[in-house]
Amino acid sequence: MVFRDYIILIAVIMIVLMMVIPLPTILLDILIIFNLAIALTIILVAMNTKEALQFSIFPALLLLTTLFRIALSVSTTRSILTNKTAGQMVETFGQFVVSGSAIIGFIVFLILVIVQFIVITKGAERVAEVSARFTLDAMPGKQMSIDADLNSGLISDKEARERRTKIEKESDFYGAMDGASKFVKGDAIAAIVITIINILGGFAVGMTVHNLSMGESIEVFTILSIGDGLVSQIPALLISTAMGIIVTRAASDGNLGTDITKQIFAYPKLLYIVAAFVAMFGFLPTINPMVPFAIAGLVAVGGYQMQKNLNRTEEESFAAEEEQQLEEVRSPESVMNLLHVDPIEFEFGYGLIPLADANQGGDLLDRVIMIRRQCALELGVVVPVIRIRDNIQLQPNEYVIKIKGNQVARGDLLLDHYLAMSPGVDDPSIEGIETTEPAFGLPALWVNEEMKDLAELSGYTVVDPPSVVSTHLTEVIRRHAHELLGRQEVKSLIDHVKETAPALIEELIPSLLSIGEVQKVLIKLLKEKVSIRNLTVILETLADYAQSSKDTDVLTEYVRQNLSRQITLQFAQAGEPLKVITAGASLEKRLADSIQQTEQGNYVALDPESTQKIYQQVLEQVQKVQQTGTQPILLTSPAIRMYLRQFLERYMFDLPILSYNELEPEVEVQSIGVVNV
Structure with a gap:
C-alpha cells in the first residue's frame, strides 16, 4: 500500500475522532480554512471536467466531505457551548453577516440553507435520479450500436471493449450519484437543526453555566451559532453546486468555461438584437440613459469583434483542411491505405439497401452479430469483422460475398417475396419465380405473400430474404473458415489458452512447434469442418507428438483421433x-x-x-x-x-x-x- 493510501485511511479515522475529542480553537480555524479550500477545489475540478466520468470519485468524495463537515460542526458546537468561542473564523463570519442584528444574520443564514436545500440539492438529486434511470435504460441500445459499428468496421475490437467499459462505468457512476445526493440533502437539514440547537442551547448554557445575562447570552451565542453555520454551509453550497454541474454535464471536448463562451456566443449577430433591446431602456424617463447606452455599446462592440474572429477562424479552418487534403494526396502513405483488403466483405445492390438499414426495418447487422457468435461456438474461430457496403456496380437485387477481396459466392434476392423450397414432391398449384437456393444449391421458388401460406400448407420450407442471406453467409464462412485463420489470429487464440494453461503453451511454443506449424494443423481441421474450439486438447496432443514428428499431416491425424468423441x-x-x-x-x-x-x-x-x-x-x-x-x-x-x-x-x-x-x-x-x- 502506497503512502497516500495511508493518508486517506488516517484522515477518515481522524474525522471520526473529531466528533469525540475536543479540539483547540487554532486547530478549528485551520480545519475550517481547509474545509473551504477542499470545497473550492472540488467545484473548480467539476467545472473543468469534460465529462462526468473524469470525476468518477465524486460520489465517494461527497460522502467524505459531508462526514468531515458534520464532524467539524460537532467540534465547533462543543467549543461554542464550552468556551464561548470556536476560533476567529467562526466569530469573524458571525460578526460580518450579523452586522449588529442577530435576526438579520439568522435570516441570511436561512436563505443560504434554503437555496442549497431546495434549489441546488433538490434539482441535482432529481437530475441524478433521472440520469441513472435513463443511462440504465439506454444500455441495451448503446451495446447494439457498438456491435453494429464493430461489424461494419467503423471501430476495432479494442475500441468496442473500451466503449462497453465506459457504458458500464457511466451506469455505475450515475447510480452512485443518485445515492450520494441524499448525503447533501441530509447535510442541509442537519445544518438547520444544528444551528437552532446551538442558539437555543447556547442561550440556556450562557445563563446557567457562564452566568451571562439574557441579552448577553443571546448576542454571544447567536453570533457564534450563525458564524458556525456559515463556515459549514458555504463549503456545502460549493460542493452542492459542483454536484449539480457534474450530473448536468454532457460529454464535451472542453471544460465548462470553454463550452459556455463557445456556445452562448456562437451567434454574434444575435448580440446586436440584445444591444438594441438594452438601449431601449435609455429612453425611459426614470432611468439614467448613460447606463443602458453604455452597456448596449459594449454588447454591440463585443458582437462585432466576435463576428470578425469567427470569420477569421472559419477561413483558417477551411484553408487548413484544403492543405491537409493536398498533403494526403501527395503523401505516399495515402496509396498504402488502398492496399488494405478486408477479410470478409458483403456487397449488395441498391435494391437490397433495406436489408441493412435499421430505419427501414433491416436487421442484417444484428444477424451478422449472431453469425459471428454461432461460428465461434461451432468452429472455435473468431470471425473477423464483416464489411457490409452497397455497390452500385451490382444489379439492384444482387449480392456478393468476398473472402480477402475475391468473390466466393453470389446470390439474388426479391425483398417482396419469400423463398420456398420443395419437400421433394412439387405441388403444381404453387406458382412462383424459379431460382436456386444460394447456400446449398437446391431448386426453389420465389413466392409472393399470397402464395406463402399455401406453400407452407403444402410442406414447402418458406424463408424470408434476410434469413436466406444469413444462411448463405454462414455457410460461406464455414466453408472458408480456414482461409480466415492467419498467424495473427492463431496467436490470439494461443494467448487466450495461455491465460488458463500457461505451462502447456510454454512447453509447446516455440520449442516444439512454431505458430505457423500450429496454424497448418488448425487449417487442416477447419478444412474438414472439425471445430477447433477445444483448443486445449488440440495443443495437448501436439505437445505429446511433436517430439516424434514435425509433419503437420501426421500431427493432424493424431489430433483428429484425440477429438474422436467430438467427431x-x-x-x-x-x-x-x-x-x-x-x-x-x-x-x-x-x-x-x-x-x-x-x-x-x-x-x-x-x-x-x-x-x-x-x-x-x-x-x-x-x-x-x-x-x-x-x-x-x-x-x-x-x-x-x-x-x-x-x-x-x-x-x-x-x-x-x-x-x-x-x-x-x-x-x-x-x-x-x-x-x-
Missing part, C-alpha cells in the same frame, strides 16, 4: 447406426502403393487412368447414398485416411472422410456401400 457426435445421431461408405481393401492397397515420400511431405502419385477410375467409383457410391437422403461418409483405415483425403479433396471437398480410430467404440457402424478398384 463422433458431429456425424452420428444418438441411438442410430452410423451409415458409411467403406473404402475397400483394394482401394487402400492401391493408394498405399502409390505414396511418394519427399522432403516436402508425402503425397499420392497415381496415373490419370487410375485416378479417374477411383473417382468414378467413389462418385457412384456417393450418389447412391444421396438418393436415400443420407449424408455420405467415407470410412477408411487410419493409415490411409489422410492420403485418401488429399486425393479426393479437389473433386469432393465436402465429403467427410473418417478413420476407424476417429469413432467412439460404442457407435454402431453400418456399411451401405464399398469402394473397390
Whole structure:
C-alpha cells in the first residue's frame, strides 16, 4: 500500500475522532480554512471536467466531505457551548453577516440553507435520479450500436471493449450519484437543526453555566451559532453546486468555461438584437440613459469583434483542411491505405439497401452479430469483422460475398417475396419465380405473400430474404473458415489458452512447434469442418507428438483421433447406426502403393487412368447414398485416411472422410456401400 493510501485511511479515522475529542480553537480555524479550500477545489475540478466520468470519485468524495463537515460542526458546537468561542473564523463570519442584528444574520443564514436545500440539492438529486434511470435504460441500445459499428468496421475490437467499459462505468457512476445526493440533502437539514440547537442551547448554557445575562447570552451565542453555520454551509453550497454541474454535464471536448463562451456566443449577430433591446431602456424617463447606452455599446462592440474572429477562424479552418487534403494526396502513405483488403466483405445492390438499414426495418447487422457468435461456438474461430457496403456496380437485387477481396459466392434476392423450397414432391398449384437456393444449391421458388401460406400448407420450407442471406453467409464462412485463420489470429487464440494453461503453451511454443506449424494443423481441421474450439486438447496432443514428428499431416491425424468423441457426435445421431461408405481393401492397397515420400511431405502419385477410375467409383457410391437422403461418409483405415483425403479433396471437398480410430467404440457402424478398384 502506497503512502497516500495511508493518508486517506488516517484522515477518515481522524474525522471520526473529531466528533469525540475536543479540539483547540487554532486547530478549528485551520480545519475550517481547509474545509473551504477542499470545497473550492472540488467545484473548480467539476467545472473543468469534460465529462462526468473524469470525476468518477465524486460520489465517494461527497460522502467524505459531508462526514468531515458534520464532524467539524460537532467540534465547533462543543467549543461554542464550552468556551464561548470556536476560533476567529467562526466569530469573524458571525460578526460580518450579523452586522449588529442577530435576526438579520439568522435570516441570511436561512436563505443560504434554503437555496442549497431546495434549489441546488433538490434539482441535482432529481437530475441524478433521472440520469441513472435513463443511462440504465439506454444500455441495451448503446451495446447494439457498438456491435453494429464493430461489424461494419467503423471501430476495432479494442475500441468496442473500451466503449462497453465506459457504458458500464457511466451506469455505475450515475447510480452512485443518485445515492450520494441524499448525503447533501441530509447535510442541509442537519445544518438547520444544528444551528437552532446551538442558539437555543447556547442561550440556556450562557445563563446557567457562564452566568451571562439574557441579552448577553443571546448576542454571544447567536453570533457564534450563525458564524458556525456559515463556515459549514458555504463549503456545502460549493460542493452542492459542483454536484449539480457534474450530473448536468454532457460529454464535451472542453471544460465548462470553454463550452459556455463557445456556445452562448456562437451567434454574434444575435448580440446586436440584445444591444438594441438594452438601449431601449435609455429612453425611459426614470432611468439614467448613460447606463443602458453604455452597456448596449459594449454588447454591440463585443458582437462585432466576435463576428470578425469567427470569420477569421472559419477561413483558417477551411484553408487548413484544403492543405491537409493536398498533403494526403501527395503523401505516399495515402496509396498504402488502398492496399488494405478486408477479410470478409458483403456487397449488395441498391435494391437490397433495406436489408441493412435499421430505419427501414433491416436487421442484417444484428444477424451478422449472431453469425459471428454461432461460428465461434461451432468452429472455435473468431470471425473477423464483416464489411457490409452497397455497390452500385451490382444489379439492384444482387449480392456478393468476398473472402480477402475475391468473390466466393453470389446470390439474388426479391425483398417482396419469400423463398420456398420443395419437400421433394412439387405441388403444381404453387406458382412462383424459379431460382436456386444460394447456400446449398437446391431448386426453389420465389413466392409472393399470397402464395406463402399455401406453400407452407403444402410442406414447402418458406424463408424470408434476410434469413436466406444469413444462411448463405454462414455457410460461406464455414466453408472458408480456414482461409480466415492467419498467424495473427492463431496467436490470439494461443494467448487466450495461455491465460488458463500457461505451462502447456510454454512447453509447446516455440520449442516444439512454431505458430505457423500450429496454424497448418488448425487449417487442416477447419478444412474438414472439425471445430477447433477445444483448443486445449488440440495443443495437448501436439505437445505429446511433436517430439516424434514435425509433419503437420501426421500431427493432424493424431489430433483428429484425440477429438474422436467430438467427431463422433458431429456425424452420428444418438441411438442410430452410423451409415458409411467403406473404402475397400483394394482401394487402400492401391493408394498405399502409390505414396511418394519427399522432403516436402508425402503425397499420392497415381496415373490419370487410375485416378479417374477411383473417382468414378467413389462418385457412384456417393450418389447412391444421396438418393436415400443420407449424408455420405467415407470410412477408411487410419493409415490411409489422410492420403485418401488429399486425393479426393479437389473433386469432393465436402465429403467427410473418417478413420476407424476417429469413432467412439460404442457407435454402431453400418456399411451401405464399398469402394473397390
